[in-house]
Amino acid sequence: xxxxxxxxxxxxxxxxxxxxxxxxxxxxxxxxxxxxxxxxxxxxxxxxxxxxxxxxxxxxxxxxxxxxxxxxxxxxxxxxxxxxxxxxxxxxxxxxxxxxxxxxxxxxxxxxxxxxxxxxxxxxxxxxxxxxxxxxxxxxxxxxxxxxxxxxxxxxxxxxxxxxxxxxxxxxxxxxxxxxxxxxxxxxxxxxxxxxxxxxxxxxxxxxxxxxxxxxxxxxxxxxxxxxxxxxxxxxxxxxxxxxxxxxxxxxxxxxxxxxxxxxxxxxxxxxxxxxxxxxxxxxxxxxxxxxxxxxxxxxxxxxxxxxxxxxxxxxxxxxxxxxxxxxxxxxxxxxxxxxxxxxxxxxxxxxxxxxxxxxxxxxxxxxxxxxxxxxxxxxxxxxxxxxxxxxxxxxxxxxxxxxxxxxxxxxxxxxxxxxxxxxxx
Amino acid sequence: xxxxxxxxxxxxxxxxxxxxxxxxxxxxxxxxxxxxxxxxxxxxxxxxxxxxxxxxxxxxxxxxxxxxxxxxxxxxxxxxxxxxxxxxxxxxxxxxxxxxxxxxxxxxxxxxxxxxxxxxxxxxxxxxxxxxxxxxxxxxxxxxxxxxxxxxxxxxxxxxxxxxxxxxxxxxxxxxxxxxxxxxxxxxxxxxxxxxxxxxxxx
Amino acid sequence: xxxxxxxxxxxxxxxxxxxxxxxxxxxxxxxxxxxxxxxxxxxxxxxxxxxxxxxxxxxxxxxxxxxxxxxxxxxxxxxxxxxxxxxxxxxxxxxxxxxxxxxxxxxxxxxxxxxxxxxxxxxxxxxxxxxxxxxxxxxxxxxxxxxxxxxxxxxxxxxxxxxxxxxxxxxxxxxxxxxxxxxxxxxxxxxxxxxxxxxxxxxxxxxxxxxxxxxxxxxxxxxxxxxxxxxxxxxxxxxxxxxxxxxxxxxxxx
Numbered sequence: 001x002x003x004x005x006x007x008x009x010x011x012x013x014x015x016x017x018x019x020x021x022x023x024x025x026x027x028x029x030x031x032x033x034x035x036x037x038x039x040x041x042x043x044x045x046x047x048x049x050x051x052x053x054x055x056x057x058x059x060x061x062x063x064x065x066x067x068x069x070x071x072x073x074x075x076x077x078x079x080x081x082x083x084x085x086x087x088x089x090x091x092x093x094x095x096x097x098x099x100x101x102x103x104x105x106x107x108x109x110x111x112x113x114x115x116x117x118x119x120x121x122x123x124x125x126x127x128x129x130x131x132x133x134x135x136x137x138x139x140x141x142x143x144x145x146x147x148x149x150x151x152x153x154x155x156x157x158x159x160x161x162x163x164x165x166x167x168x169x170x171x172x173x174x175x176x177x178x179x180x181x182x183x184x185x186x187x188x189x190x191x192x193x194x195x196x197x198x199x200x201x202x203x204x205x206x207x208x209x210x211x212x213x214x215x216x217x218x219x220x221x222x223x224x225x226x227x228x229x230x231x232x233x234x235x236x237x238x239x240x241x242x243x244x245x246x247x248x249x250x251x252x253x254x255x256x257x258x259x260x261x262x263x264x265x266x267x268x269x270x271x272x273x274x275x276x277x278x279x280x281x282x283x284x285x286x287x288x289x290x291x292x293x294x295x296x297x298x299x300x301x302x303x304x305x306x307x308x309x310x311x312x313x314x315x316x317x318x319x320x321x322x323x324x325x326x327x328x329x330x331x332x333x334x335x336x337x338x339x340x341x342x343x344x345x346x347x348x349x350x351x352x353x354x355x356x357x358x359x360x361x362x363x364x365x366x367x368x369x370x371x372x373x374x375x376x377x378x379x380x381x382x383x384x385x386x387x388x389x390x391x392x393x394x395x396x397x398x399x400x401x402x403x404x405x406x407x408x409x410x411x412x413x414x415x416x417x418x419x420x421x422x423x424x425x426x
Numbered sequence: 427x428x429x430x431x432x433x434x435x436x437x438x439x440x441x442x443x444x445x446x447x448x449x450x451x452x453x454x455x456x457x458x459x460x461x462x463x464x465x466x467x468x469x470x471x472x473x474x475x476x477x478x479x480x481x482x483x484x485x486x487x488x489x490x491x492x493x494x495x496x497x498x499x500x501x502x503x504x505x506x507x508x509x510x511x512x513x514x515x516x517x518x519x520x521x522x523x524x525x526x527x528x529x530x531x532x533x534x535x536x537x538x539x540x541x542x543x544x545x546x547x548x549x550x551x552x553x554x555x556x557x558x559x560x561x562x563x564x565x566x567x568x569x570x571x572x573x574x575x576x577x578x579x580x581x582x583x584x585x586x587x588x589x590x591x592x593x594x595x596x597x598x599x600x601x602x603x604x605x606x607x608x609x610x611x612x613x614x615x616x617x618x619x620x621x622x623x624x625x626x627x628x629x
Numbered sequence: 630x631x632x633x634x635x636x637x638x639x640x641x642x643x644x645x646x647x648x649x650x651x652x653x654x655x656x657x658x659x660x661x662x663x664x665x666x667x668x669x670x671x672x673x674x675x676x677x678x679x680x681x682x683x684x685x686x687x688x689x690x691x692x693x694x695x696x697x698x699x700x701x702x703x704x705x706x707x708x709x710x711x712x713x714x715x716x717x718x719x720x721x722x723x724x725x726x727x728x729x730x731x732x733x734x735x736x737x738x739x740x741x742x743x744x745x746x747x748x749x750x751x752x753x754x755x756x757x758x759x760x761x762x763x764x765x766x767x768x769x770x771x772x773x774x775x776x777x778x779x780x781x782x783x784x785x786x787x788x789x790x791x792x793x794x795x796x797x798x799x800x801x802x803x804x805x806x807x808x809x810x811x812x813x814x815x816x817x818x819x820x821x822x823x824x825x826x827x828x829x830x831x832x833x834x835x836x837x838x839x840x841x842x843x844x845x846x847x848x849x850x851x852x853x854x855x856x857x858x859x860x861x862x863x864x865x866x867x868x869x870x871x872x873x874x875x876x877x878x879x880x881x882x883x
Contacts, residue, residue, distance in 0.1 A: 007643045024645045024657030034656050184657055187648075187858070196860045198667040202659040233670070233861065234882035242860075441726035447702030476723055478749060522748065543753035543795050545729075546848060547632045547674060547876055566632055566876055568706050570728055572753045572795075588631065610706045610728060612672055613879060 012036060015309040016322055017184070022299055023203055025184045038185030039313040045189060047251045053192075054249035058092055061172040069097040069124070071172040074161040075117060076100055077110030077283030080254055082261035084176040085121050087246055096174070098125040099164050101156035103284060104135060104343070106412040109270055109403040110283020120265045128160045134224040136344055141217050143344070143351075146206065147298055147358025150291045151213075154204045155228040162195075165241045166231045173243040177252050179203070181245075183306060195243025197230050253314060254280065259398070268400040274332050275304040276325055276388075278397045285336045285411060293334045297359035304329040311395065321391045328388040339410060430627055433468030434458045435495075437485040440476035445508070445609040452620050462494040469627045471495070471503060475510025479519040479535065479573070482510055483527065492528060499530045504600040504626035509571060512596065512603030516575050531598045533577030541588040543572040548586045550594060550606070556583035558602065558625040559595060562618050567611040569594070575603065600626055632874050633842045634849030635863055636675045637668035637856055638829060641694065641711070642682050648854040650806035652681070652760075652773065658857060662697050668856070669705045671863040672879040676707050677731065677798075677851055679758075683712025684734040685774050690718050692725060699726025710758060715739075719746045723754065731798060733758040737772050740790045747793035756827070757794045760802040761815060768818050771802060786820040794824060796848060801830030806854050808833045816844050827851055835869045842873045 009018040012025075012033035019025050019033075026034045062070050073088055073096040075081035088094050098118060118125045135152050142151040161173050178193060180186030180203060187193040201209050210228040214220055231241070246252075258279035261267040269278040272288045281287040281303075288303060296302040308322035317325070341348050432449050434442050436458045449456040457464060465471055473495070475482055486492050499505055507515045516527040519535035527535070538544055552563040569586065577596045584595035586605075594605040602622060608615030639661055640649045646658040658664055661678065668676050678698065680691045690712045698707065709722050710731025719730055730750070735742050736757055747755045760771040761781070769778040779785060799819060804810030810831025819826070828841050829851030841847055856862040867878035 019643075021657075024647075024659055026642075026645075026647060026655040026657055028654060038656070180657075186657055188656075191858045193858045194860060196667075196857075198663060198857075199659075201667075202663040207660060207663060232883040233864075233880040237861065237864070237880040440724055441699045443700050443702040443726060444704060448704060477720070478751065543751075545753050545795060546634055549630055570706065570753050572751050607706070607728070610704060612704045615704065 014319065015312050016301075016305050016319065016326060017309055020300065021184055023180055023184045023186065034185035035183055035309070036185070036313060038181060038188060041189050042251050042253075045251075047249075050189070050249045054246070055092065057244065057249075058094060058172065058174075062094065066095075068168070069170050070094040071096050071174050072161050072165050072168075072170050073098050073174050074100070074157060075114065075125070076103075076157070077106070077113035077117075078279070078281055079283075080176045080257055081114075082117055082265055082267045083257040084174065084246060085117060085123065086261065086264070087250060088174055089121055089123070094174075096123060097164070097168065097170060098123050099161050100125060100127055101153070101160045102127060102129045103153040103156070104132070104411060105153075105285040105287070105340075107283055107285055107405060108409070108412055109268060109400070109405075111412045112403070113267060113283060116266060126164060128156065128227075130156060130227050134227070137220060137224050138213065138228075139344060140346065141213065141219050144354055145217055146208075147294050147355065148206065148291075149286060149294065149340070149344075151205065151208070152228070155210065158200050158204050159210075159228050159230055162231055162236075162241060162243070166235055166239050169239055171240045171242055173241065175243055175245045177247040177254070178245040181247060182252065182310070189248045192248050193245065195245075200230065255311070255314070255316070255395075255397070262398065268403055269398060270403045270405070271397075271399040271401070273335050274302065274329050275307050276329065276392055276395060276397060277304075277307040278399045280307070282403075285405070285409070286340060289334055289336045290340050294355070294358065296330065297355060301326075302330050316395060317391060321386055321394075324386040325388055325391055327385055335405070335407070336409075343411060429453060429455050430469040430623060431455045431457060431467070432470050432472055432623060433465040434472045434474060435465065435486075435491060436460045437482065437489055437491060439482060439485055440474055442474060445472065445474060448609045448616050448619055449623075452616065452623070454623060460489045460491065462490070465494070466498060466503065469504070470623055471498060471505045473505060473507040473511035473514060475508060475512075475514060477510065479510065479513060479521040479527070480523070480525045482514060483525055486514075495528055496530065499528075499601055502600055505530070505602070506622055506626070507601075507603040508609070509605060509607055512605050513573060513575050515596070515601060515603045516577070519573065521573050530601050531575075531577055531581050531596050531603065533575055533581065533596070535573050535575050538572055538574045538592065540590070544569045544574075544586070544588060547611075548588075548606075550584045550586055551591075552584050552595075554580075554583055556595075556597060558597070558622055559584050559618065561621055562614060565614045565618075567606040567608065567614055567618070569606045571605060575605065602626065630874060631848075632674070632876050633847070634674035634827075635838075635866060635875065636677050636708070636827060636829075636849050636851045637665075637671075637673035637863065638851040638853040639664050639668070639676065639678045640853055641678060641680045641691070644691075644694070648806060648857060649681070650854075652802050652805060654806075661694060662701060664857075665698055665703070665707075666701055668863065669701070669703045670881055671861065672867075672876070672881075673705055673863050674849065674876060676703070676705050678707065678709055678711075679731060680709075680711025681773075688712055689714060690722050692721060695722060695725040695727065708756060710756075713746075715742055716745045716749050719750055719755075723750060729754045729756055731756045731758050732794075733760075734774065736789070737774075743790045743793045752793060753795050755794045756796045756798055757789075757791075757824075758798045758800060760800045761819070762801060762803045763812055763814055763818060766818075768815065768820070773802070781820055783820050789821070791821055791824055796827055797821065797824045798827045798829055798851065800851075801828075804831030805829070807831045808855070809837065811837060811841070813837075813841060816841065816847055822846060829853070835866060838866060839870050839872050842870075842875075 009020040013031040014036045142148045210225040312322045446456045513535045515530045517529045547566040552559045582593040583597045585591045586594045596603040608618045646661040646664045647655040706728040708729045709727035825848040827849045833855040864878035
């Protein structure tokens with residue numbers, strides 16, 4: 001939901017974002033965006049002091065009896081899960097219950113990473129699998145009405161930990177980064193912002209909670225959506241549920257963190273088609289595929305821009321290098337369309353039709369044969385485009401090439417293990 | 427089982443979404459209309475109100491609603507007036523000069539003295555043992571007015587207090603007026619509306 | 630007994646709900662309707678939405694935002710401020726669902742207009758926003774569009790049309806957004822005493838709320854940024870403050 005679309009977008013001088021950013025972005029008098037300004041805190045705050053604050057914060061939650069868990073940690077097969085568990089278990093000495101939501105689009109590497117996570121850290125873990133009929137009904141609805149395939153994943157990933165907190169009476173939930181802070185500087189690290197239903201509805205769920213889907217779209221029933229409900233205020237209060245973000249207390253740097261986790265615990269990454277970052281989102285067939293494409297056609301930029309802005313802010317690449325990388329990756333072909341269509345039980349022609357409807361300002365032009373063209377006028381480069389391969393060598397993201405996805409690969413269904421030889425989709 | 431129907435009188439002033447949504451959350455059907463035929467078929471008529479007394483009376487006159495409401499009141503159809511809607515039930519008002527009201531409950535609307543205005547959440551004292559409001563005795567509801575309906579005591583069912591006490595709810599048979607905004611009084615207001623609708627429509 | 634009020638302030642700039650710091654630096658928050666809806670669910674005593682760029686841009690009130698907010702069917706009273714120029718604007722704002730209006734620019738530009746608006750809507754519906762700060766013991770009233778400042782004393786204050794407004798929102802604009810920043814001398818030094826005050830700007834701590842709400846002429850506090858950092862921010866304040874008469878906290882059960 002872009003509230004500021006009436007006003008012409010203004011670009012940040014430092015990174016690649018504009019005020020059109022869907023989370024909201026402000027630009028100050030010097031032409032620097034709120035995300036870059038808050039990022040400056042990463043180099044000016046006393047992180048030693050903030051670490052002490054974190055220790056004080058979690059201390060009362062340590063359970064002395066050993067018969068329950070100190071906290072809940074939401075995890076997946078990617079996205080800094082290892083780092084969060086490392087901080088929670090090894091550095092803070094807490095005993096976490098890990099929780100994960102099955103997004104269905106699981107890659108073999110994602111399944112492997114998650115299994116490796118719980119084994120290496122010796123943690124208990126709860127999996128939530130919502131029945132495929134409901135998940136597909138919801139996804140068909142959100143795709144058709146909103147041009148979005150990821151609603152069920154985000155709704156599940158943000159509801160399940162809170163539901164578990166309530167059911168098991170474990171009040172503290174520990175998350176890693178706060179996306180609003182990391183991308184657009186929505187809060188200062190010093191605000192120590194905590195998990196809220198408002199943020200989830202506004203930014204994770206694009207303005208629509210489970211009950212909104214139910215009341216707005218007549219294709220869905222109570223049976224399909226009740227599992228995605230956030231617990232009500234009275235329930236949250238009874239358990240004193242509280243969600244905190246490690247990114248407010250630890251200097252957050254995903255590239256550096258993933259590389260540390262690869263060394264310590266053998267986390268593995270793999271090259272992806274549409275971005276240079278081989279550590280994030282390797283657990284999903286679609287996040288950097290069809291979902292990334294819907295982001296591009298609806299908002300005019302895709303995930304590689306988020307990755308480039310992050311690396312520009314961390315001083316590893318210049319703005320021009322970031323732009324060159326974005327230009328290189330943004331229009332790469334969208335992989336695994338066939339698998340997605342088979343799973344969702346729609347035809348590629350229907351998918352193309354729906355995507356064309358949602359591409360604002362003719363950004364998308366999707367051919368029936370799956371030839372996805374991004375036809376928006378190319379942004380003017382700040383200087384001439386640089387050679388991406390040189391920039392990639394400089395960044396040196398690592399990849400476990402044997403785990404890179406191939407065209408015919410299939411989603412891994414939980415319960416069938418993650419043996420590389422067993423790829424049958426049930 | 428048939429749901430009760432509340433008819434909200436639309437005379438061209440104000441936004442009815444809050445009152446409509448409150449009724450829907452209570453599982454009543456809610457119609458917003460200026461058509462006397464529709465409204466006469468409802469279980470209860472709700473008369474909302476925003477702005478000044480003379481403008482509201484004039485807007486209702488233009489739509490032929492004054493004689494309609496008087497006829498419905500005589501027939502016994504329940505009518506509830508909210509805020510300015512309560513004041514419109516009176517014989518007259520001194521706001522902006524003297525204006526005639528619907529005359530469904532005796533009394534005149536006069537400036538609130540000595541306080542000039544009544545803004546915010548205040549407790550209501552239910553008087554005359556009125557069953558409709560008794561469950562909410564001592565609860566806080568939201569007020570936003572500078573005139574008050576000075577009805578004779580026998581028609582008052584609740585008062586509130588600033589420097590002095592004054593009537594904030596009136597009743598004559600099936601005609602009820604509430605000076606506060608139950609639709610803007612969160613759960614307390616919702617409970618009052620439910621008791622009112624049920625109490626006035628259950629035979 | 631009349632309760633004191635916790636008023637959730639939603640600052641909107643270019644259609645985006647923002648956190649404001651001294652009205653010069655802004656961080657994004659998101660959709661105004663969703664921030665407002667959240668305050669409604671939390672049980673704020675009133676919600677104040679201020680669209681701070683409307684007068685500067687000469688745009689008039691943000692009617693389309695008001696329509697969207699009005700359609701939410703809130704069960705909490707709503708105050709709207711931003712770009713109200715004349716009686717027609719004021720009437721339309723109320724008809725779209727606001728319960729009261731906040732005026733600022735008109736106080737500088739056209740004071741006779743305030744009487745007209747007040748006669749139309751009722752004085753209870755008209756609140757004056759006065760950005761102020763204290764310099765060398767004196768209180769100055771700021772025109773946020775021009776940055777011009779006027780010294781307020783008994784004489785200059787008498788020229789304000791106070792009989793046509795009910796409450797005054799005293800905004801400590803310097804400290805707005807800054808934790809513990811509110812200058813508590815403001816309500817004590819402000820030369821008008823006939824109108825009740827709502828205080829706003831840098832009120833972040835429980836002891837501050839208890840302190841300023843104890844002042845008899847203060848009827849409520851506006852809280853902006855500080856409601857965005859924790860879940861149940863409004864309820865937490867109500868639970869913690871026992872010395873002041875506030876409505877009890879409510880935790881919605883669905």
